[in-house]
Amino acid sequence: MILKRSGVTTVSAGVVSPWWIAFTGLFLVVFFVLPIVNNLLNTTELATLAKQRPISFYYHKLFTDPYYIRIVFDTVALSVGVTVICIIIGYPVAMFLVRHSGKWSGFIIFLLIAPLLTSIIMRTFGWRVLFARRGLVNDFLIWADILDKPFMFLNSASSAVVGLVHVLVPFMVLSIASVLRSIDLQLEESARILGASRVKTFLKVTFPLSLDGIGTGFIIVFLLANGSFVTLLLLGGGDLKTLPLLIYQQFTISRDFQFAAAMSNVLLAIAVGCLYLQLRLIRRRGVKGS
Amino acid sequence: MLRNKRWIQGSVIGSAMLFSGAAAVSAEEITVTSFGGIWETAITNCFAAEYEKRTGHKANVMIGSPAQWMSQIEANPDNPPIDVIVSTQSQTVAAGEGGLISRAGPNEIPNLADVDPLFIDAVDGWGGCFDFGSFVIAYNKDTVKNPPTSLKEFMDRTIAGDWVASFPSITYAIMPDIIWSFAELYGGSADNVDPAFDIFKKVKASGNAIAWASVTDFLNQMSTGDADIGMYWDGRAYSFIDKGNDWMGVITPTDKAYMSCVAMNKSKGAPDAAWEYLNIVFEAGPQSCFSDYLNYGVTNQKVQYSEKMKDRVTWPKDLRAPSTATSRKIAENAADWIERWNKEIGL
Numbered sequence: 001m002i003l004k005r006s007g008v009t010t011v012s013a014g015v016v017s018p019w020w021i022a023f024t025g026l027f028l029v030v031f032f033v034l035p036i037v038n039n040l041l042n043t044t045e046l047a048t049l050a051k052q053r054p055i056s057f058y059y060h061k062l063f064t065d066p067y068y069i070r071i072v073f074d075t076v077a078l079s080v081g082v083t084v085i086c087i088i089i090g091y092p093v094a095m096f097l098v099r100h101s102g103k104w105s106g107f108i109i110f111l112l113i114a115p116l117l118t119s120i121i122m123r124t125f126g127w128r129v130l131f132a133r134r135g136l137v138n139d140f141l142i143w144a145d146i147l148d149k150p151f152m153f154l155n156s157a158s159s160a161v162v163g164l165v166h167v168l169v170p171f172m173v174l175s176i177a178s179v180l181r182s183i184d185l186q187l188e189e190s191a192r193i194l195g196a197s198r199v200k201t202f203l204k205v206t207f208p209l210s211l212d213g214i215g216t217g218f219i220i221v222f223l224l225a226n227g228s229f230v231t232l233l234l235l236g237g238g239d240l241k242t243l244p245l246l247i248y249q250q251f252t253i254s255r256d257f258q259f260a261a262a263m264s265n266v267l268l269a270i271a272v273g274c275l276y277l278q279l280r281l282i283r284r285r286g287v288k289g290s
Numbered sequence: 291m292l293r294n295k296r297w298i299q300g301s302v303i304g305s306a307m308l309f310s311g312a313a314a315v316s317a318e319e320i321t322v323t324s325f326g327g328i329w330e331t332a333i334t335n336c337f338a339a340e341y342e343k344r345t346g347h348k349a350n351v352m353i354g355s356p357a358q359w360m361s362q363i364e365a366n367p368d369n370p371p372i373d374v375i376v377s378t379q380s381q382t383v384a385a386g387e388g389g390l391i392s393r394a395g396p397n398e399i400p401n402l403a404d405v406d407p408l409f410i411d412a413v414d415g416w417g418g419c420f421d422f423g424s425f426v427i428a429y430n431k432d433t434v435k436n437p438p439t440s441l442k443e444f445m446d447r448t449i450a451g452d453w454v455a456s457f458p459s460i461t462y463a464i465m466p467d468i469i470w471s472f473a474e475l476y477g478g479s480a481d482n483v484d485p486a487f488d489i490f491k492k493v494k495a496s497g498n499a500i501a502w503a504s505v506t507d508f509l510n511q512m513s514t515g516d517a518d519i520g521m522y523w524d525g526r527a528y529s530f531i532d533k534g535n536d537w538m539g540v541i542t543p544t545d546k547a548y549m550s551c552v553a554m555n556k557s558k559g560a561p562d563a564a565w566e567y568l569n570i571v572f573e574a575g576p577q578s579c580f581s582d583y584l585n586y587g588v589t590n591q592k593v594q595y596s597e598k599m600k601d602r603v604t605w606p607k608d609l610r611a612p613s614t615a616t617s618r619k620i621a622e623n624a625a626d627w628i629e630r631w632n633k634e635i636g637l
Contacts, residue, residue: 067633125510133454134515152454154516155500233503238459238637246632249461252357254625 036268039261058262075242076270078157079225082164083172086221087214089165090172094213097173098180112170120167124234127163128154131235155237163231168224172217179213180206215278223271243267318347320563322374326353327506328529332583336576341567349567355463356381363390363557373560374567378464379412379419379612380621382553386416391555394418398556398565401572401590408606409589412551414614419551420571423586424604425468427541428527429453429519430512437519440545441475444519445489449496456511456520457493459501460631464550466624468521469631471548471610480612480619483627490635501637512538525586528602532585542604549609551589 041055062068093112101108115123130136131153138150153159183206191201229244243263250260320341324333330353338349352359356377363370367390377385385391394417396403402410402418409419427444429437434453438444448455458465469486476485493499500517502508509530511517524547527540554571556564570576577588582596587603595603612620631637 128510128516129514132514132516150515152500233459233461234507238501241632241636245461249628249632251361252355252461253463253465254628255357255360256625259625 036265040265053258055258055262058259061259062262062266071241071243071246072266072270074240075226075244075267078161078164078240078242079222082161082168082225083218083221085161085165086169086172087217090169090217091176091210091214093169094173094176094180097177109174112173115166116170121230121234123167124163124231127159127166127235131159154235155239157236157240160232160236160240163235164225164228167231168221171220171224175217175220176210176213179210179216183209219275219278222274226267226271226274318345318563319350320347320373320561320567321350321352321371322564322567323352323354323359323372323376325355325376325505328526328584329353332580336579336583337567337571340570340576344570345563345566347563356385357463360385360388360390363559364388366559367557368559370557370559373557373564374554375557376552376554378467378550378552379614380467380617380624381463382413382416382555383614383617384621385555386414390558391416392558392560394555394565394568399568399572401569401574404574404592405572405589406591408611409551411614412611412617413553414617417553417555417568418572419553419589420577421580421584421586421588422549422551422606423523423525423584424542424547424549424609425464425471425521426524426527426547426604427519427543428508428512428522429539429541430515430517431537431539433515433518434539437539437541439541439543441472441543441547442545444543445493448498448519449492451496451498453518454498454500454516455493456500456502456508456517457490457637458508458521459503459637460628460635461503465631466620466627467550467612468548469627470612470616470620474610475545480616480623483623487630487634490631490637494635494637499637523586524602524604525584528585529583542608546608546610547604549604549606549611551611 062072097105097108097112128135132138133150133152133154135153137153138147141147142150187205187209188201191205192198196204227244229242229248232240232242232245233248243266247260247263247267250256250263322333322338324330330351334351338351341347341349352372356375359372359375360377360381363372363375363385375385375391382391386393392398393415394402395415399417405418405420409422410417412419427438427441438447444455447453458468469483470480472486472489473479473483476489478485500511502511502517502520505523505526508517508520508522509526512520513535524540524542527538531538531540554568556568572590574590574592574594577590578593578595580586581588581593581599581603585599585602587599587605
C-alpha cells in the first residue's frame with residue numbers, strides 16, 4: 001500500500017483491519033457455512049402428503065441404488081466431457097487470440113464475450129431452432145444429399161453437450177489467454193534458437209507454462225457444467241439425467257426437499273473434490289527470473 | 291481519509307434507506323399468482339385490474355409454479371410473500387392439509403355460492419376451482435392428414451410410427467395427474483398405475499416420442515416441426531390458433547381427456563384484502579373475461595359464454611376428472627411415480 005500525503009510517499013505493507021476480517025468471517029458463516037450445515041441435516045417438515053423420511057434414507061439411496069449411482073457418474077462424466085471439449089476448442093482460439101490476432105484481438109474478444117451478454121435460455125433456444133427437424137442443419141444436410149430424411153438431433157445427450165460447450169467455451173478461452181499473455185516470448189525464442197522444433201517448444205515450454213490457465217478454465221467450466229440443468233432440460237429431452245435436473249424436479253414437482261438436500265450435498269462434494277484435485281495436480285511450472 | 295469515511299458511511303446508510311423504502315409494500319397491496327404466457331395476461335386484465343378498479347389497491351401478479359409458491363409461503367407462513375396462490379387440485383389439497391392456505395366457503399367468498407358444486411368438492415372445501423381445462427390432442431393439419439379420434443388410437447399410432455408425438459416432460463407440474471389418467475384409461479387406478487407405465491414404455495421404445503418442458507415449449511416444437519402432434523391444453527391450443535396459426539387442429543378424444551381444474555386460495559397469513567380479490571375471481575363477469583382470453587371453461591354457473599367458447603368448452607361429464615380421494619392419492623404418490631418414471635421411461 002502506497003500513501004501519498006503532503007508530498008511524502010510512504011510504503012507500508014497492506015494490513016487488513018481485524019474488523020473487516022470479523023465481518024467477512026461472520027458473513028461467510030451466516031450465508032455459506034450455516035446453510036450447508038442445515039442442508040446436511042435437513043429435517044424440514046413439509047406441507048406435502050408424500051411420505052416424510054429422514055435425510056439418511058436419501059443418502060443411502062444415492063449411494064446404493066444403481067440408478068442414482070449412474071446419475072452421479074453421468075453428472076461427473078458430462079461435466080468432465082464438456083470441460084475437455086472446451087479445452088480442445090478453447091486452447092487454439094486462445095493461442096490465436098494472444099499470438100496472431102494483432103490488431104484484431106479486441107474484436108475477437110468482443111466476439112467471445114458478446115454471446116455472454118445474451119440470456120443462456122435464448123442461446124439454448126437458438127440451438128433448438130438450428131437442430132429442429134425442419135431446422136437449418138437438417139435442411140442443409142438434406143439439400144446436400146447427406147441425409148434423405150430429417151435426423152433427430154434434438155432431445156439427445158449430444159445436443160445438450162453442444163449447447164453446453166457453446167455457452168462455456170468463452171470462459172475457457174479467456175482463462176487460457178490471460179496466462180498465455182503473461183508467458184515471456186523470449187523463453188520460446190531461446191528454445192527455438194537452441195534447436196527445438198515448434199512442436200517441441202510448445203510441448204516443453206509453452207504448454208507447461210499455460211497449465212495454470214488451463215486449470216483455472218477447467219475449474220470454471222467444470223463447476224458451471226456441473227450445476228447446469230436448463231440446457232439439459234431444453235436440449236437433452238430427458239435422454240440424459242443429472243443431479244441438477246433431479247434436484248430441479250424435487251423443487252418443482254415432488255417437493256421432496258430432503259432428497260433435494262441430499263443430492264445438493266453430493267453435488268457440492270463433487271465440486272469440492274474437483275477443486276482439490278485441480279489444486280494438487282496442476283502446479284505452476286514457472287521459470288525463475290534472470 | 292475522514293471525508294472518504296463519512297462518504298462511505300453516508301452511502302451505506304442512504305442505500306439502506308433506499309432499498310428499505312423500495313422493499314416496503316403498502317398494506318393494501320396484495321401479491322397474487324399466475325402461470326406464465328397468456329395466463330398472466332388474462333389474470334392481469336380480468337382479475338387484478340378489476341380488483342384495482344374496485345378497491346383502489348394494487349394486485350401484483352407473480353408468475354411461477356404452484357410448488358415454488360408453496361415453498362415461498364412455507365418459508366414465511368405468518369407473513370407470506372404471496373397472498374393468493376394458484377394450484378392444481380392435488381396441490382390444493384396438499385397445501386390445505388399442510389396448513390398453508392385458509393379454508394373458504396360462501397362466508398369468505400360470497401360468489402362461491404354460484405360455482406358448480408363439482409368444482410367445490412374437487413378441492414375438498416379448500417375454496418374452489420375457478421377454471422377447468424382438458425388435456426386434448428393438438429396436431430399439425432399439414433403433416434397429420436388423418437388425425438386420431440381417441441387417446442388409445444393416438445398412443446397406438448405413435449408406437450406404430452405414424453408421426454412424432456410430444457408429451458409433457460416429467461418436470462411438468464401436472465404429470466402425476468396425467469399418469470393417473472392414463473392408468474385409468476388402460477384399466478388401472480391411482481392404486482395401480484402399472485398400465486400407464488406399460489403404455490408409455492412402449493411409446494418411449496418406439497423412438498417416436500419427445501417431451502415438452504413447458505407450455506410454450508410444445509408450441510415451439512410444433513412450429514419447428516419437431517413434433518407433428520401431441521398432448522396439450524385445449525385452451526392454450528385454441529389461443530394459439532386464434533393468433534393466426536390455423537395449421538393447428540384440436541381433437542377432444544372420445545375416450546375422455548383428462549380434466550384439470552385450477553383453484554385459487556388465500557394464504558393463511560395473508561390479509562383479508564385477499565378475500566376481496568378471490569370474490570372477483572369467482573364472479574361471473576371477470577370469469578367470462580378470463581374464459582375469452584384463455585379459451586378455458588370457468589366454474590361460475592351464471593357465466594354467459596361467447597359464441598366462440600360455446601363450441602370449445604368440453605364439460606366435465608365428458609372428461610376424466612380425479613375425485614378428492616384420488617387427488618389425495620396422487621399427491622401422496624407423486625414423488626414415487628416421478629422416480630419410477632425417471633427410471634423406466636425417462637421422457
